[in-house]
Amino acid sequence: MLGFSYDWEREVDTTDPGYFKWTQWIFLVLFDTWYDYDKKKGRPISELPIPPDVHAKGESAVRAYRDGKRLAYQAEVPVNWCSALGTVLANEEVIDGKSERGNHPVIRMPLRQWLLRITAYAERLLDDLANVDWPDPIKKMQHDWIGKSEGAEVDFDLPPSPSGRGVGAEGGPARKIRVFTTRPDTLFGATYMVLAPEHPLVDVITTEKQKPAIEAYKKQAASKSDFERTELAKKKTGVFTGAYAINPVSNEMIPIWIADYVLVSYGTGAIMAVPAHDERDFEFARAFKLPIRPVVLPPREWFEKTEVFKTIVSMGVDSRFKAPLEGKSDHLAETLHKFEADIVEKVAQTWQTQGADAHKIIDNLYRQSIELFEECYCDEGTAINSGPFNGQTTAQFKREITDWLEKDGKGQRKINYKLRDWLFSRQRYWGEPFPILHELDAAGQPTGAIEPLTLSELPLLLPQVEDYKPTGNPEPPLAKAKAWLEVTKNGKRYRRETNTMPQWAGSCWYYLRYLDPKNEQAFCAPAKLQRWLSVDLYVGGAEHAVLHLLYSRFWHKVLFDRGHVPVAEPFQRLVNQGMILGETDYHVDAAVYEKNRSVIEKLGLQVVRVKDEESEICLLRNPSAAGKFAPLTEEQIAKERGQTLLKGTDIELVGRADKMSKARGNVINPDDVVNEYGADSLRLYEMFMGPLEAVKPWSMRGVEGVYRFLNRVWRLVIDDRLENVKLLDAVQDVEPDKETMRILHHTIQRVTHDLDTMSFNTAISAMMELTNHLTKQTVRPRSVMKTFMLILSPFAPHLAEEIWNALTVPPSPSGRGVGGEGTLAYEPWPTYDESLLKADTIEVPVQINGKVRGKITVAADITKEGLEAAARSDERIKSQLEGKTIKKVIVVPGKLVNLVVA
RNA sequence: GCCGAAGUGGCGGAAUGGCAGACGCGCCGGACUCAAAAUCCGGUCCCCGCAAGGGGGUGUGGGUUCAAGUCCCACCUUCGGUACCA
Numbered sequence: 009m010l011g012f013s014y015d016w017e018r019e020v021d022t023t024d025p026g027y028f029k030w031t032q033w034i035f036l037v038l039f040d041t042w043y044d045y046d047k048k049k050g051r052p053i054s055e056l057p058i059p060p061d062v063h064a065k066g067e068s069a070v071r072a073y074r075d076g077k078r079l080a081y082q083a084e085v086p087v088n089w090c091s092a093l094g095t096v097l098a099n100e101e102v103i104d105g106k107s108e109r110g111n112h113p114v115i116r117m118p119l120r121q122w123l124l125r126i127t128a129y130a131e132r133l134l135d136d137l138a139n140v141d142w143p144d145p146i147k148k149m150q151h152d153w154i155g156k157s158e159g160a161e162v163d164f165d166l167p168p169s170p171s172g173r174g175v176g177a178e179g180g181p182a183r184k185i186r187v188f189t190t191r192p193d194t195l196f197g198a199t200y201m202v203l204a205p206e207h208p209l210v211d212v213i214t215t216e217k218q219k220p221a222i223e224a225y226k227k228q229a230a231s232k233s234d235f236e237r238t239e240l241a242k243k244k245t246g247v248f249t250g251a252y253a254i255n256p257v258s259n260e261m262i263p264i265w266i267a268d269y270v271l272v273s274y275g276t277g278a279i280m281a282v283p284a285h286d287e288r289d290f291e292f293a294r295a296f297k298l299p300i301r302p303v304v305l306p307p308r309e310w311f312e313k314t315e316v317f318k319t320i321v322s323m324g325v326d327s328r329f330k331a332p333l334e335g336k337s338d339h340l341a342e343t344l345h346k347f348e349a350d351i352v353e354k355v356a357q358t359w360q361t362q363g364a365d366a367h368k369i370i371d372n373l374y375r376q377s378i379e380l381f382e383e384c385y386c387d388e389g390t391a392i393n394s395g396p397f398n399g400q401t402t403a404q405f406k407r408e409i410t411d412w413l414e415k416d417g418k419g420q421r422k423i424n425y426k427l428r429d430w431l432f433s434r435q436r437y438w439g440e441p442f443p444i445l446h447e448l449d450a451a452g453q454p455t456g457a458i459e460p461l462t463l464s465e466l467p468l469l470l471p472q473v474e475d476y477k478p479t480g481n482p483e484p485p486l487a488k489a490k491a492w493l494e495v496t497k498n499g500k501r502y503r504r505e506t507n508t509m510p511q512w513a514g515s516c517w518y519y520l521r522y523l524d525p526k527n528e529q530a531f532c533a534p535a536k537l538q539r540w541l542s543v544d545l546y547v548g549g550a551e552h553a554v555l556h557l558l559y560s561r562f563w564h565k566v567l568f569d570r571g572h573v574p575v576a577e578p579f580q581r582l583v584n585q586g587m588i589l590g591e592t593d594y595h596v597d598a599a600v601y602e603k604n605r606s607v608i609e610k611l612g613l614q615v616v617r618v619k620d621e622e623s624e625i626c627l628l629r630n631p632s633a634a635g636k637f638a639p640l641t642e643e644q645i646a647k648e649r650g651q652t653l654l655k656g657t658d659i660e661l662v663g664r665a666d667k668m669s670k671a672r673g674n675v676i677n678p679d680d681v682v683n684e685y686g687a688d689s690l691r692l693y694e695m696f697m698g699p700l701e702a703v704k705p706w707s708m709r710g711v712e713g714v715y716r717f718l719n720r721v722w723r724l725v726i727d728d729r730l731e732n733v734k735l736l737d738a739v740q741d742v743e744p745d746k747e748t749m750r751i752l753h754h755t756i757q758r759v760t761h762d763l764d765t766m767s768f769n770t771a772i773s774a775m776m777e778l779t780n781h782l783t784k785q786t787v788r789p790r791s792v793m794k795t796f797m798l799i800l801s802p803f804a805p806h807l808a809e810e811i812w813n814a815l816t817v818p819p820s821p822s823g824r825g826v827g828g829e830g831t832l833a834y835e836p837w838p839t840y841d842e843s844l845l846k847a848d849t850i851e852v853p854v855q856i857n858g859k860v861r862g863k864i865t866v867a868a869d870i871t872k873e874g875l876e877a878a879a880r881s882d883e884r885i886k887s888q889l890e891g892k893t894i895k896k897v898i899v900v901p902g903k904l905v906n907l908v909v910a
Numbered sequence: 911g912c913c914g915a916a917g918u919g920g921c922g923g924a925a926u927g928g929c930a931g932a933c934g935c936g937c938c939g940g941a942c943u944c945a946a947a948a949u950c951c952g953g954u955c956c957c958c959g960c961a962a963g964g965g966g967g968u969g970u971g972g973g974u975u976c977a978a979g980u981c982c983c984a985c986c987u988u989c990g991g992u993a994c995c996a
Contacts, residue, residue, distance in 0.1 A: 144914095145913090145914050145915070145991095146914095148913075148914075149913080149914080149991080149992095152913070152992090153992095155995065157995075157996085159996080187996080188995095188996065189996060190995095190996065191996080202996095244994090268994095269994050269996095270994085270996080271994080271995065271996090273995090274995045274996075275995075275996060276996095278996095279996050280996085281996090282996090286996070287994080288994050288996080289996085291994095424995080424996090425995090426995050550914095550990080550991080551990095551991090553991085554991095587990095592921080642920070642921080642936075642937095645920095696922090696923095696933085696934070697922065697923085698922065698923055699923085701915095702915095702916085702923090703915095703916090703989075703990085704922070704923090705921090705922075707921075707922065707935075709921085709922095709934095709935050709936075710921090710922060710934070710935060712935080713922095713933095713934045713935050714934075716934090716949095717933095717934080719948095719949095720949095723949090769922090769923070769924085769933085769934095770923095770924070770932085770933080772933080772934090773923095773924075773932065773933035773934075774932095774933085775933095776933055776934075777932080777933070780933095783950090851929090852929090853928085853929040855928085855929085855976085855977075857976080857977090858928095858975095858976060858977045859977095860929050863929075895976090896976060897976090898928090898976050898977075900928060903928055903929095904928050904929075904977090906928080906976055906977065907976090908976050908977095
């Protein structure tokens, strides 16, 4: 309807078996691929080298080894299980540990899931961002989402304990706790450790005495969602395990705690805490009175910003510190708060031994009494309290200590990513079934062996089931389809996978299917991939910045590695279109409304109450026919001293354009707009509103504006007084005059350029200017009008075609061409002639001290010298220069003259 | 808190460091009309002035420059995203 020229032959439907056959096939490709970190490439699982010791253990060990390396693998992952609803919930569906619907308790429990090893591709997903033409903010979001950080893994040994508990008491291998840190240089400052509550070692190391507290804390943590654990836990919580570990550099025994600010899913699920140089550790240490040891000396500027420094300076270093020393401390203690009194005492001590230099004093305070500082220093600096490494810069220290750790076998360099593997299964009925079989033994129990279906067995359809409600236990609904579930193949019994794939699966690769939507032999013919990829331009919302766009890139790279697509990146250029908001609408606060209720009612206004998270507002509207959106008009608004008031009252209004929504009743239905103004008007208005990327409010008056423009264009060519479509007599086969040619070619240039940059709004204004010029002409050359229609056609295709037809087809009873005659669809895009763009004369502003004081009209090709002379000799300028000396003259040929005077 | 984007007339918005406000909406005046709608023509950033002309002006405060909406520094506001990533 809007003339988008979509090729409906290429329509795809991700839920069609002909489509998801290939979604399942791609899953099989993922299943059949392992990532070779040396070659930085996904390779067939058959090429995976099997270590001899694995080989020696036999077939099932080899199989397990392979399964552990595949890009599609199974793992136990905690999910939000709501037993009352009998289903697994998404994070958004859980509020305060209760289900959004029904408010039933939700617990996190581990469940077998399929995951995709996107983390293997993290480095390439990061690197290849450099090769695509995407908006920088989106690139940055992906960059941060992947979240690469370089550091070291360090092992903290657990001491042998007299009780025999802890340290591998049950013969387990765990004699150490491994942590990841980006700041190995702060190792000397690690004064305690924290494990995530879910960390497997927690149960092993916890002492008998601490068991009840630890258990209680773990239970509490399990009932919180990820969101709450992070969002709500502003205050640090945690419990001591009773166990200690050995700091590998200082050989100190440091306590091990558990706390939910440490996430089990990042790094190793355990941290070394350096409270002096990490915000979170600092807060935690303060809350639980754990020792804080500074190991990085901040630069002076940091000290000078701290409260401690300000306190010292405000008290005066030189004289006043004698006071407490001379027995007047009672008086001082009364007047200073505790914090300051502490400082006074410490400063006094330092002052005695070190002298009165404020910087020296503060340096000493920092090294010895860091508790006095209200914040911690987390940037780089110079090493202190770090044994042989003292005095080193952070970068140097990091390098050397990592080398030392590696040499001693206590740690190693390590790169970590925030990006996690992609949880790819859902416990729902709707979704693509996994093309996977689980082998069963004679007793009908899974053996652990998994068997992929072959391409010839695809698509695997969803079974018909009586109901697709949850099963009431964590088993997905497909488990109820008994007939579908069990399969015998090559004499072996199998059970089908009962999880289904998420929504993302189908949308991850649809751009490839567009190229060859009906192909039954392949997801797409290689020649077509070669011909079309990569996608030249992808227009989409910014909400897909990280998830969809990252998932698609990942799948594409796997397909690339396996030789199924010819390029490494799917989308060459990406543009985020902005959202179109509803029309500007005025509201008052609910409280303001209640107060002024009678006044507002007297004006006959309608009120729509809208509640959001924080507040309730009352939208004020005009009464209108059922369902019609009628916001206040400008006549009903008064603006005074920067305030917006409801006219005739002192009620302050807030005017704002909001997202279109049913609740607000401000939804614009495109069908209505098309009925009233036509498809070209709707299309043109959307392009004229403003930059494509910007969020913009809708305006019905704006639609009328472009509608009027299209009418003017029509009347430029067509005699609208007649019933039939008939050319105006003004349209003639004559040579255009010079000025018209110049404007026409300038318009072609502007429209061509603006289309490239997708600045549709300015392209349209250029054509409006052309129209304004042509309207004034009594003779309108046919050639000019034809060219105009060609550049107008991408913006208003229907109208441009109609006019083109009238311009090119001789009058006939029907007035229309036949058989492709009289269409502009196949005409080439017009080109512009540079030489026609230049006007004979131009107007150039003349500035004096940067202010425009006059304008001169000169030949377009005037020389720099000529321009300056013309400026100086202009009467107005001359009179203004009287009695002044020109100190400097700036002449920009064709642009301006600026005379700088004393 | 952090990250990102944006602040320009009554409104949507234009301006490779070079005449701020193109184009459109709205508004004002005029033409056409018995009248209205539609259409056409002219005007429309603010202040002083009859005018010629002058002064001010792109969120706020500084800075760079002959020249700043545009570049730099600090801040304010709005919108969007994100959540302790060691």
